[in-house]
Amino acid sequence: MKALGIGLIGTGYMGKCHALAWNNVSTVFGDVERPRLVHLAEANGELAVARAKEFGFAKATANWRDLLADPEVDVISVTTPNQFHAEMAIAALEAGKHVWCEKPMATDLGDAERMLAAQRASGKVAVMGYNYIQNPVMRHIRSLIDEGAIGTVNHVRIEMDEDFMADPQALFYWKSEASSGYGALDDFAVHPLSLLWSLFGHVEAVIAALAKPYADRPTKEGGRRAVENHDIASVLMRLPGSISGVLMANRAAWGRKGRIALQIYGSTGSILYDQERMNEFQLYKTDGRATEQGFSTILTAPHHKPYDRFVPAPGHGLGFNDLKVIECRELMAAIAGKPSRAIDFVDGLRIEKSVHAMARSHREQRWVEVDAG
Secondary structure, eight states: OOOEEEEOOSSHHHHHHHHHHHHHHHHHSSOOOOOOEEEOOSSSSHHHHHHHEEEEEEEEOTTTTHHHHHOOOOOEOOSSOGGGHHHHHHHHHHTTTTTEEEEEEEEHHHHHHHHHHHHHOOOOHHEEEOOOGOOHHHHHHHHHHHHHTTOSSEEEEEEEEEEETTTTTOOGGGSSSSGGOIIIIIIIIIIHHHHHHHHOOOOEEEEEEESSSOOOETTTSSSSEEEOOOEEEEEEEEGGGGEEEEEEEEEEOOOSEEEEEEEEESSEEEEEGGGGGEEEEEEEESOOOOGGGOOOEEEOTSSSGGGGGSSTTTTTTHHHHHHHHHHHHHHHHHTTOOOOSSSHHHHHHHHHHHHHHHHHHHHHOEEEEEOOO
């Protein structure tokens, strides 16, 4: 079988992350053909040439549509700002390419629905960039829940906080534009939603409140521009099995760098996890003597698959880019017709519907059922 030919649109932080994954997936896993890095697109032509050399791509272009016409490209990674995802993913699918699209699917629900329709019409594989669910810790937590290690789960809290928009004097940029989406919800809270999906299934109903810590921001021209979306979201949720849930997201939380704090409470125990300490989790179980009960810290190790593909001993730890390599392997499995843990466009759309239900709930100040279709 011919090795997959890869096209990459966008060479920023996530573009480099995808490039690292495509470069490393064969080395790490050994059971897949090494992808061919064929064609890279970046809006600036000079930068495209430089990035192609750095990332290992054979060709570079300033026109992303050149990738659609390239017969050597089988898969296209879409790593551009949120508002461009739909157009690029749909065009790639219509051109007969598989798609690996960064989150969120789109800033408009109708566009997300068209993305799924394009995938179905093409028959190609299309998955989303939700690499946090690929953490071996998450896979093991799911196993513990399925085994009943903490009994029947009754309540879940999940928080995502970072401080990249905490400074009120930080310049206005595209993430505060309405065209980029709702802000904390679809730029941010989709990651916690992906974890909830991987552990419990999709959200069933929500009531949400959104907030803007700063009404406007300075511009590089010396003026000020109104912030057009919300940096803070607080949501009550109903999850499958009548599990109550709380989701909180804040892009303006000083001191938080990459925090996704997950608390799962069951009838016979609890599980705690924090993305800032992504190679460990805490487990509390009520069995045994009360005098010795307490939270145990479990470090990921080779027996937490596929940690063993990266390092041979516990305590060394995986990183964000390693999770992207795992996600890349899951995409390749889906393309090969094998079972995959990647979030496809079907479930990606359901996450988008949760986000839009939250935004609607905020506007209408009421509980909103999430469309399960």
